[in-house]
Amino acid sequence: MTPHSRLDVLHPASSIAAMLQSGPRRMASAKGVRIRDDTGHELLDGTAGLWCVNIGHGREEIAQVMADAVRNLDYFHTFGGYSNAAQETLGARLVAMAPGDLNHVFFGSSGSDANDTILKIIWHYNNLLGRRDKKKIVSRWGAYHGTSISTASLTGLKSFHDQFDLPIERILHTECPHAYRFATEGEDELAFSTRLIDAFKQLIHDQGAETIAAFIGEPVLGAGGVVPPPKGYWAGIQQVCQENDILLVADEVVCGFGRTGADFGSQTYDIRPDFMATAKGLTSGVFPMSAAFMTTRIWDVLHDGSKALGGFSHGYTYSGHPVGAAVANAVLDIYQGEHLADNARRVGAHLMQRLSDELGDHPHVGEIRGVGLVCAVQLVEDKSSRRLFEPGRKLPAAIAEAAYGCGLIVRPLPSIGALAFSPPLTLTLSDADEMVTRFVSAFTRIMSTV
Known part of the structure; x- marks a missing residue:
């Protein structure tokens, strides 16, 4: 991303000042559960766009x-x-x-x-x-x-x-x-x-x-x-x-x-x-x-x-x-x-189990929760009291940014201090494994400095 001296579009849920400083992040193409930005960086779409691309990207029949x-x-x-x-x-x-x-x-x-x-x-x-x-x-x-x-x-x-x-x-x-x-x-x-x-x-x-x-x-x-x-x-x-x-x-x-x-x-x-x-x-x-x-x-x-x-x-x-x-x-x-609701149950259970296996015992993970193929990782400053981090630390956003660098899009939820997964319902077990690997890498990098 490069700085911009002007911005013609008011982006939803975005800071005008930040956009003028860094420029927009442009997405260029997508297929299945993967999306590329205009630099050629390929990412797993862990959010199905904005909770919506249930059948996966780029369906020729559509x-x-x-x-x-x-x-x-x-x-x-x-x-x-x-x-x-x-x-x-x-x-x-x-x-x-x-x-x-x-x-x-x-x-x-x-x-x-x-x-x-x-x-x-x-x-x-x-x-x-x-x-x-x-x-x-x-x-x-x-x-x-x-x-x-x-x-x-x-x-x-x-x-x-x-x-x-x-x-x-x-x-x-x-x-x-x-x-x-x-x-x-x-x-x-x-x-x-x-x-x-x-x-x-x-x-x-x-x-x-x-x-x-x-x-x-x-x-x-x-x-x-x-x-x-x-x-x-x-x-x-x-x-x-x-x-x-x-x-x-x-x-x-x-x-x-x-x-x-x-x-x-x-x-x-x-x-x-x-x-x-x-x-x-x-x-x-x-x-x-x-x-x-x-x-x-x-x-x-x-x-x-x-x-x-x-x-x-x-x-x-x-x-x-x-x-x-x-x-x-x-x-x-x-x-x-394609029985995508059935797939959501099966792959969603696997995704949550993998996240729990990798992060469930982490001192700053309070809860891994979800149902079907939507789940969240809850960050906490103190696990015993369930005290959240101060919002000003912006840890969910930092982890999401690190995940982007690792080839994964997840959604930070700043109001509750969590990160959300809601990938396309076409996600496979191997896709879910890859998603967890990339997320854990990003999570570990950021939380090691806390």
Whole structure:
């Protein structure tokens, strides 16, 4: 990288000053689980881009489907009753895959807009039922739900709030379900879950159940640390929601399409949501597309309301894009045909075991956690007290930078002091071994100076 005197593009989650000093890191080509930068440096993609390239990079069959779709119907909108065959096929396939009674779907372009759509439908739903005060949404500290005004408010990471005067009204946060970090001494997972569920009940009591519309959660916390739920957590949350007529939203943008070793994280943890947000793996990152699911219970209220109100006053230019839908159908063919959820379970278990074998006893590794093919290595300054390093030391970023030099991309998670792995679901056992070897080399180099 070389210094730059100017920068035309404002990069997401990047420092303008740092970019002007060092220049961007340009990626040039990718195939399978490997990617090259413009210097020719080859790397294992340990993050599937940004949690999304589930079927691996550079699939020729996807390129062909995309080219054919552009030649056939490059674009037409879906407003005012218009449609296209690819969208209809995709919708039918998705609701057949979805857990529970999620029988209807709305298409957008990103995970943020899927969650935005769900929020608007929840508010519209309660308006149609005459419950105009039932509008508050409960999220969790440590959660990530997007970067729009409403979804950044739902996000439970302070860095996404402080720069933009967020969160907005109607958004509440309850406790983070990370037992390693927040369980008290002697408190097992079930007791920890009970305490968090009681805190949720208290929040409902304080706010009034008649004001709370929904609870939103990732089946596994993603950007907040790759945190699988503690035992009993989701069962308890669901029971409280049912008792208080609170809708349950599963944000499956990261977990969906095989990441947890099942089609959806909701199936891994027996979650029965009223809404479900998906994106990322839906098209394996090839085309910007999202799908927001809702149950028949919600759909029926919207249907009845439409008789008086007419059109549903929401949508995006690219909703149900014919090229995006064609790509998503082809991605589903590969995902199902190659049994990638099964591979995620098998190779993910191997990856975590190898990481545990190599680093589990290290004095500055507190926990190696995950499910399916997503996991994290938790750094700690003191293992016995579980005390984290000071964020200012930027150790996750330093390890990730060293890993890049070793030919591996991993994601630093500075909010929790961890490093995340979420490689393509096509990862092989030998790829996983190579990934661990490169990571351990980088980790050892940085941590030897601590």
